Amino acid sequence: MPAFRLLTLLADGRAHHITELARAIERVPQQLNSIWQQVPAHLQPLLRQRDGVWQLSRPLAWLDDAANLAPFALTVLRETTSSNDVLLNAARNGESIHRKVVVAHRQSAGRGRQGRTWQHRVGECLMFSVGWTMSVAQSQVGAVTLVVALACQQALAKLGCEVQIKWPNDLVIGLDKLGGILVESVRHNGQTHLVIGIGINFLSSPNVEQIAAVQAACTSKPTAHDVLNEVVQQLNDLLPQFEQQGFAPMQAVYEAAHRDQQQDVVLLNDGVLQHQGRVLGIDDTGALRLQTQSGEQKIVSGEISLRRPEQCAVPTQPTESHYLLLDGGNSRLKWAWVQNGEILQTHAAHYRDLTALANDWQRHSQPHTRIIGSAVCDAEKLQQVQAALPLPIQWLGSMEQALGIRNHYRHVNEHGADRWFNVLGSRKFTQNACVVVSCGTAVTVDALTHNNHYLGGSIMPGFYLMRESLLRRTAQLNRPEGEYYEFPTTTSNAITTGMTDAICGAIMMMHARLQQRTHTQVDIIITGGGALKVAKALPERFVLDNNVKIVDNLVIFGLLNWINQQ
Structure with missing residues (x-):
């Protein structure tokens, strides 16, 4: 397409004679004006013409696929859904993506952190993805x-752009955003294949407020190739260091580039205040x-959005800012005190003595405290809990939908509230x-897709119930509790290992099913009294290949998420 080739030649912002341009696109100079009318309308006013010389008033975020990025291999696409998707699909198909770079001039489904779409106009934003394979x-x-x-901050600083980092991954100049990063991964053959998506505003856009752009911010006027090459070379330096030594050696350098170091900030989740305070730094x-x-x-990143206080009106908060949250399990009651969306403290007790x-109510309750809970215990235990508190408890059950998550359980009223x-x-x-x-009295293993469909899951006896059943129904297995061994040689250890393997097997089977269904990364979150025992027993390769997290009081976090959305 002549217009595409003409734009590629002019994108460096340098002067080009019309005879040179015409020869390069195999046309005559008289045809150039009509060809220029075919480029995107918002770019046409950038053209300057004088004495047979054409020049754009500023370089564009536009690359020639013949550009040299050694030792990286470059592919330039006019249009794709997402440059990240190109490399992710290659990695899933077993292709090497190490040191491969994909640049897209237009992305129909570009995305950022927290599922946000990346808004851009052709030539104004440098969008690319870098493939990197490492053993982490x-x-x-x-x-x-x-x-x-x-790496991006250091690369841009070399080009005369005084950019800072807004934790965890935004590039900013003051309060204005210059760029963002989305890292996705595929685990294959014992290695982690990273796809690093980067978007950098190259030109200012009149349609978008509170953005910074390279051409306006840099003391030099780098081309898109200058920026891309500097970024990938910095990645080539820092990623091997991270693989060998982790983040700790870079911690101080990151903090020095961190805009909000020792500053007051607020942390929001969908506009709801989660935390506020002063940034002490970044841990290792x-x-x-x-x-x-x-x-x-x-704070880990998750769905958190960081703002300076001056960027926020009064943050939206739940109407009632003080809660007592209850998790009524089969064996114990857990509770947490929450103020302004933040868990202050947690406790637990057996139902026989509440x-x-x-006493906690006497110490911590406020006039506007609300009590909200989730329970799977029987009615008698619910009555005991209510008797210990002076206000009525709002018990919540399972729901057809909440927080954008759709519940596909056939009969929602049968679905355990804890699940x-x-x-x-x-x-x-x-x-x-x-x-x-x-991992409690019963073990539940549930599946949630990346696009928020709860598919259901399985229920099996927990450790105590499995062991109790064996002891009651077999004559020779009444033995003391054993320990987990890969190859147990005593009956006690064989029972413990068998029970643990049953739970681990259920987890791994559900993981495989969900991965096959979604074709995406699948994490594992384990909660309950037996969580640590199960996590330790999972195969080492499975743990290395996947993100396995142990979370205490997960039901409490679910209740907290729910009240923050009301």
Whole structure:
């Protein structure tokens, strides 16, 4: 297409004689004006013509596929759904993506963190994806985002652009956003194949507020190739360091580039205040260290959005800002005090003695405190809980839909409330497809897709019930509790290993089914008293290939997510 080739020649912002341009696109100079009318309308006013010389007033985010990025291999696409998808699909098909770069001039389904779409006009935004393969556990992928942000910041600084990082992965100049990063991954053959999506605003757009752009911010006027080459070379330096030493050696450098270091910030989730305080720094895993009124908190990115106080009106908060949240399990009651969307403290007690709950109410309740709970215990235990508290409890059951998650359970009224709120709570810790496991009196293994469809799951006896059944119904197995061994040689250990393997097998089977259904990364979140025992027994290769998280009080987090959306 002549217009595409003409734009490629002019995109460097340098002067070109019309005879040179015409020869390159195999046309005559008299045809150039009509060809120029075929380029996107918003780019046409950038053309300057004088004495047979054409020049754009500023370079464009536009690359020639013949550009050299050694040692990286470059592919330039006029249009695609998402440059990340191109490399992800290649990795899933077993192709090598290491040091491969895909640039797209137009993306029909470009995306950013938290599922946001990337808005752009042709030539105004440099959008590309970088493939990189390394031997790190899936759980370390989150910190890669911070390494990439640091690489971009250092690359742009070399080009005269004084950019900073807004945790975890935005590039900013003051309060204005210059770029963003989305890291996705595929685990295959014992290695993690990273797809690093980067979008950098190259030209200012009159249609978008509060953005910065390379051409306006840099003291030099770098071309798109200059920016791309500098970024990938920085990645080529930093990613091997991260693979060998982790994020810790880069921690201080990241903090020096961090815009909000030692500044007051607010953290929001869909406009709802989650935390506010002063940023102390970044820990060696990449988590944000925040000093709040209740002490230091460590925040992982998840669905959190960070803002300076001056960027926010009064943040939206739940009408009632003080809650007592209850998780009524079969064996114990757990509870948490929540103020302004933040968990202050948690406790637990057996139903036979709820004195601690009553005393807690006397110490911590406020005039506007609301009590909300989820329970799977019997009616008698619910009455005991209510008797310990002076206000009525709002018990919540499973729902057809909440927080954008659709419940596909056939009869929602039969669905355990704990399972539902575990699923809602999982969104505090991952936005990927995930298997949600609760290891309590019973073990539940549930499936949630990346696009928020709860597909259902399985129920099996927990450790105590399995062991009790064996002891009651067999004559020779009444033995003391054993330990987990890969090849147990005593009956006690064989029983413990068998029970643990049954649960691990159920988790791995559900993981495989969900991965086959979604064709995406599937995380595993485990909660409950037996969570650590199960996580330790999962095969080492499975744990390295996947992101396995242990989360205490997942039902409480689910209730918290629910009230913050009301």
